[in-house]
Amino acid sequence: MKRLIAILAQAATIAVVSAGAAHADRGSDGHLNILYWQAVSILNPFLSGGNKDVHGASLVIEPLASYDEAGNIVPALAAEIPTPANGGVAKDLKSITWKIKPDLKWSDGTPFTAHDVVFTAQYCMHPDGGCQQAAKFTDVEKVEAVDDLTVKVTFSVTKPFPYGPFVGSESPIIQKAQFQGCLGPKAPECTEQNFHPIGTGPFAVTEFRANDVVSLKANPQYRDPAKPAFATVTLKGGGDAASAARAVLETGEFDYAWSLLVEPEILEQMVAAGRGTLATAFGPSVEYIEVNLSDPSPAKGALRSTREGGPHPFLTDPAVRRALSMAIDRQAIVEVGYGPAGKPTCNLLSAPEIYASTANDWCLKQDIDGANRLLDEAGWVRGSDGVRAKDGVRLSLLYQTATNSVRQGTQALVKDMWSQIGMETELRNVDAAVFFGGDPGSPDTAHKFYADVQMYTNNFPGTDPERYLSYWHCDEIPTPANNWLGNNMQRFCSDEYDALVAEMAQTADLAARAETAKRMNDVLVGQGIIIPLVHRGSMSAHSLTLEGVRMNAWDSELWNAADWTRRK
Amino acid sequence: MLNYTLRRLAFAVPTLLVISFIIFALLDLAPNDPTGNLPLTIPPEVREEIRRSLGLGEAFPIRYLKWLQQFMVNEPLNLIERILGIEIGNSAERLRVRSWVTRSPVVDLVVERLPQTLLVVGMGYVAGILIALPIGVVSAYRQYSWFDQIGTFVSMVGFSVPTFFTGVLLIVIFSVHLGWFPSIYDTMHQVTHLPSFWVQVRQMVLPVAVLGLYNAAQLSRFVRASMLDNLGQDYVRTARAKGMRERVVLFIHVLRNSLVPVVTVIALGIPTVFSGAIITEQIFRVNGLGQLLITAIQGADIPLVQTLTFIFAVLIVFFNLIADLLYGMLDPRIRYE
Numbered sequence: 001m002k003r004l005i006a007i008l009a010q011a012a013t014i015a016v017v018s019a020g021a022a023h024a025d026r027g028s029d030g031h032l033n034i035l036y037w038q039a040v041s042i043l044n045p046f047l048s049g050g051n052k053d054v055h056g057a058s059l060v061i062e063p064l065a066s067y068d069e070a071g072n073i074v075p076a077l078a079a080e081i082p083t084p085a086n087g088g089v090a091k092d093l094k095s096i097t098w099k100i101k102p103d104l105k106w107s108d109g110t111p112f113t114a115h116d117v118v119f120t121a122q123y124c125m126h127p128d129g130g131c132q133q134a135a136k137f138t139d140v141e142k143v144e145a146v147d148d149l150t151v152k153v154t155f156s157v158t159k160p161f162p163y164g165p166f167v168g169s170e171s172p173i174i175q176k177a178q179f180q181g182c183l184g185p186k187a188p189e190c191t192e193q194n195f196h197p198i199g200t201g202p203f204a205v206t207e208f209r210a211n212d213v214v215s216l217k218a219n220p221q222y223r224d225p226a227k228p229a230f231a232t233v234t235l236k237g238g239g240d241a242a243s244a245a246r247a248v249l250e251t252g253e254f255d256y257a258w259s260l261l262v263e264p265e266i267l268e269q270m271v272a273a274g275r276g277t278l279a280t281a282f283g284p285s286v287e288y289i290e291v292n293l294s295d296p297s298p299a300k301g302a303l304r305s306t307r308e309g310g311p312h313p314f315l316t317d318p319a320v321r322r323a324l325s326m327a328i329d330r331q332a333i334v335e336v337g338y339g340p341a342g343k344p345t346c347n348l349l350s351a352p353e354i355y356a357s358t359a360n361d362w363c364l365k366q367d368i369d370g371a372n373r374l375l376d377e378a379g380w381v382r383g384s385d386g387v388r389a390k391d392g393v394r395l396s397l398l399y400q401t402a403t404n405s406v407r408q409g410t411q412a413l414v415k416d417m418w419s420q421i422g423m424e425t426e427l428r429n430v431d432a433a434v435f436f437g438g439d440p441g442s443p444d445t446a447h448k449f450y451a452d453v454q455m456y457t458n459n460f461p462g463t464d465p466e467r468y469l470s471y472w473h474c475d476e477i478p479t480p481a482n483n484w485l486g487n488n489m490q491r492f493c494s495d496e497y498d499a500l501v502a503e504m505a506q507t508a509d510l511a512a513r514a515e516t517a518k519r520m521n522d523v524l525v526g527q528g529i530i531i532p533l534v535h536r537g538s539m540s541a542h543s544l545t546l547e548g549v550r551m552n553a554w555d556s557e558l559w560n561a562a563d564w565t566r567r568k
Numbered sequence: 569m570l571n572y573t574l575r576r577l578a579f580a581v582p583t584l585l586v587i588s589f590i591i592f593a594l595l596d597l598a599p600n601d602p603t604g605n606l607p608l609t610i611p612p613e614v615r616e617e618i619r620r621s622l623g624l625g626e627a628f629p630i631r632y633l634k635w636l637q638q639f640m641v642n643e644p645l646n647l648i649e650r651i652l653g654i655e656i657g658n659s660a661e662r663l664r665v666r667s668w669v670t671r672s673p674v675v676d677l678v679v680e681r682l683p684q685t686l687l688v689v690g691m692g693y694v695a696g697i698l699i700a701l702p703i704g705v706v707s708a709y710r711q712y713s714w715f716d717q718i719g720t721f722v723s724m725v726g727f728s729v730p731t732f733f734t735g736v737l738l739i740v741i742f743s744v745h746l747g748w749f750p751s752i753y754d755t756m757h758q759v760t761h762l763p764s765f766w767v768q769v770r771q772m773v774l775p776v777a778v779l780g781l782y783n784a785a786q787l788s789r790f791v792r793a794s795m796l797d798n799l800g801q802d803y804v805r806t807a808r809a810k811g812m813r814e815r816v817v818l819f820i821h822v823l824r825n826s827l828v829p830v831v832t833v834i835a836l837g838i839p840t841v842f843s844g845a846i847i848t849e850q851i852f853r854v855n856g857l858g859q860l861l862i863t864a865i866q867g868a869d870i871p872l873v874q875t876l877t878f879i880f881a882v883l884i885v886f887f888n889l890i891a892d893l894l895y896g897m898l899d900p901r902i903r904y905e
Binding site for chain 2: 038039041042044048049127129131132134135187189191195207209210212213215236243250251254273433437439485486
């Protein structure tokens with residue numbers, strides 16, 4: 001009995017201690033080791049669009065509002081989220097007014113004011129600055145400080161979703177006093193500022209080595225006096241994803257490792273070592289195949305893969321596009337290449353939840369017989385070589401994607417599935433920097449689309465798909481005339497869809513927007529313009545002793561590092 | 569000799585100019601785009617702005633001359649200023665070669681990376697030499713003995729097994745299973761007292777072992793072959809006939825003569841120390857010059873790749889000269905006139 005009491009007493013002490021740990025003092029949990037296998041190059045997200053850089057900077061500089069792990073907008077430096085209901089968003093949907101939390105301080109002790117926010121907008125909107133987050137400030141007419149704690153953003157058009165500027169870690173606030181000499185062409189020359197930004201976030205930079213390591217310490221001016229729990233942070237970079245996973249899951253040298261694009265079975269083995277765990281989050285990223293509606297044949301010369309060059313010989317047949325989608329076993333692709341970081345999907349918009357349509361769920365089940373029947377009915381007859389043809393046109397595809405072992409694995413699987421419905425597939429892969437690079441001089445870009453189908457992952461920033469869905473407007477078709485700029489790689493052009501794009505731009509109510517978005521998704525997927533394959537999640541690993549990680553696909557993964565603690 | 573050295577140095581200038589042009593042109597003409605690795609969410613208009621802000625709007629010859637001036641004139645001036653702590657002219661306005669990804673001056677990045685590369689890769693080279701010499705000498709002296717057989721086997725293994733395999737193997741054994749050494753190199757670690765020196769030694773063990781094995785495998789073959797050549801020479805028989813002790817014959821007569829070609833090979837290999845060990849640095853995250861080069865290539869950071877490649881070219885030309893001169897000094901029969 002005595003022993004039992006002793007054990008109970010001990011348990012009680014532990015409970016008290018661990019409860020105490022949750023409200024620990026600033027810096028009481030020692031050192032935090034974070035590993036990014038792509039090293040941080042610069043701590044100014046306006047000069048780098050790379051996720052690694054945005055995440056690294058998010059420990060130091062903060063936006064007015066962030067996205068939480070469910071995709072909701074939550075206040076960071078702002079006192080509350082402006083909405084039409086609380087009067088923060090104007091009735092004509094052309095301006096938004098942000099209220100800033102009072103008494104905020106930069107890590108150097110100076111007060112944070114609305115003028116810093118105004119300056120940030122000037123910095124990014126400067127025409128010669130090469131700001132990589134300029135898209136966040138699309139249609140912004142002016143940003144002004146109403147008083148020290150109020151900022152008003154005015155748009156030149158109606159903005160039903162006005163949460164572009166200053167929301168999310170891609171658009172944080174930089175200090176005016178520090179950056180005022182760095183406007184426009186001077187921006188890249190401010191190495192000291194770009195490497196050691198002064199911020200309001202939980203940590204402050206102590207040392208920065210580009211493409212190698214960032215050392216940080218707890219920000220003494222952070223608005224919550226009890227946070228962050230960690231006194232110092234090392235954000236190390238370099239190496240590859242598999243060894244990063246090993247450093248957390250097997251050797252335990254690091255507490256957190258980012259973006260583990262590693263074969264599922266290898267990760268499983270590492271997790272079995274019992275030191276760490278995997279965290280996944282599903283955001284807007286979807287791996288899909290897109291079909292070329294224009295003719296990519298080299299015989300077309302300069303008109304190759306343009307609408308002027310004429311329609312595609314067989315991909316304009318809806319039955320063929322439908323059959324391509326029906327023949328794919330998405331579950332197999334996920335199991336082989338993605339593991340817990342992927343889910344089969346039939347939607348271009350797979351997340352957030354409210355935008356996910358259910359109209360196309362037929363595609364989740366592979367249907368080879370159905371696909372064959374569909375092609376038979378459409379008059380595509382198998383020849384002696386097993387490849388279907390009609391009127392001298394053979395169903396022979398060139399299927400291109402970026403070089404990446406998972407993608408090449410998927411290509412091989414899909415080729416096999418398509419061969420079962422009498423399609424011949426030739427595979428091709430292009431270096432990612434060239435494929436996505438959009439160099440008008442290169443014939444191998446995704447924009448030129450000199451192939452019949454191509455595959456990659458696309459996504460959109462934040463949670464609002466309006467801009468993303470407008471990619472498939474007729475005006476977005478890349479052509480030689482616009483230097484192959486544009487996002488409508490399929491060369492898809494329909495009045496019905498363009499009308500939906502216009503409707504979306506005028507709809508403010510969230511439920512109505514979701515309804516329109518679903519209809520747009522169903523047009524693209526239902527007509528087989530886009531063949532979705534995998535809803536891709538981001539996956540990171542963290543040590544079992546690290547608590548408070550809320551894996552986030554909508555914002556920086558390190559968005560709530562202020563709340564992370566060490567289990568005692 | 570002095571005359572020869574001067575002539576060689578003078579000849580190096582046009583050589584390097586040609587090399588610089590080839591490097592610049594090759595990288596410039598290659599299909600590559602600095603915005604290629606950016607997320608797809610960045611719209612094309614913004615990409616165009618970024619390219620323009622990186623100076624890609626200008627014509628090729630102008631960009632080449634600008635780079636040449638920045639690299640040949642501005643950067644050396646900056647280095648001198650930094651070392652001497654003085655200011656020459658208007659240094660704030662001087663254009664510098666800037667990385668497209670980090671936006672910082674390339675030379676600063678190189679200077680930041682040199683210590684760990686020289687320490688780890690350099691140590692790997694030194695360790696390789698120290699292992700290779702005795703193995704080569706004994707293997708040759710006792711040719712076809714069990715020691716020679718084992719030495720041949722080990723060097724064949726070291727030579728043919730790639731470092732990305734040995735590196736990961738050592739990590740799995742010594743970091744994952746035994747937990748003796750860290751698998752990740754801490755470039756910020758400062759050696760201030762004995763325990764921190766010990767930490768530094770521990771984190772260097774694995775990468776140095778990988779590189780040491782690889783370098784030793786190559787060098788020990790050279791030493792062995794060169795020793796064998798000399799052991800059969802007439803002067804060895806003469807020395808023995810004079811009644812010299814075997815130790816003197818081996819170490820004074822044979823070894824010294826055998827080292828002449830080996831020293832040249834070692835000198836020619838020194839630039840590879842500076843260029844880093846790309847794979848080994850990646851595996852252990854030493855993040856030295858090799859890792860800098862590979863991330864620059866992956867990120868299409870052309871100015872960084874151009875500058876690094878050119879620095880390596882300069883080092884190779886320079887150490888070729890050193891090797892030639894050393895050869896002349898070690899072997900008095902050789903005269904460059």
